[in-house]
Amino acid sequence: MYKKKILSLIAIVFFAILAGASFDESDGIILIVSLFAMALIGGIAAIVQNNKKEKEELEKAEKKKKEEEYRLALAEQKAIEKEKKYNELTAMISSTDKVIEYDYDHYIMVNEGTSQIMLNEHIYNFKDIINYTMSDNATVIQKHSGGEISSTSSTDTGSMLGRAVVGGVLAGGVGAAIGGSTAKRETTSSVAPTTTTSSTIHDYLIAVTVNSLSNPIERLRLGEDGRNTNEICALLSVIISRNKNNN
16 A cells, blocks of 8 residues: 555656646756655655554554453353352252342352351351341541632722822922832632542441351452441341340
């Protein structure tokens, strides 16, 4: 493609020279040859630059395409692994009456028929759930805006004119200048009100105490997932309440 463009350019310039070759004067021929050389060099430079730009754009598009293909392949692989893990966990607990998914591939699974619950891929009987606590290691971010100081200056022109007149009476033209230069000048400063905005990043953690000496605490980290935090807490409260009623 690069060669075709150059050949086309040479042909165009060549025919342009033939069209102007009727001049017999040597100066005209020299001028035409010079224009030909300049046009040819400029045209080749433009074609090279254009080809370079096209190549860079193609490389950029190809890189973006490969990155997108990699992202899709990675997402597909993660989805396959997630489904495999889910099937393995459901097989461990036999049957699921309730499933709460959090943090992409973590699950709370309940088999109400066998009175079992799965926490962190460990299966417990309902009676083994002793209690739980929920904490939020939240981070508060504050942003302050405003508080800028601005100043404005003004001159009392009425006072200046009055002093100029007085000065003129006392000392002529020079006195008028002196009187005018003593005009009162005021500078007013103001401070914009400060505004503070706050945002909170939650970090929820549920610690479940279970009847196990080797692993007495199951920690469920839910990050900012407040909805599932509330639902898991409610589920654990129901189980603990049933345990008390059955005793």
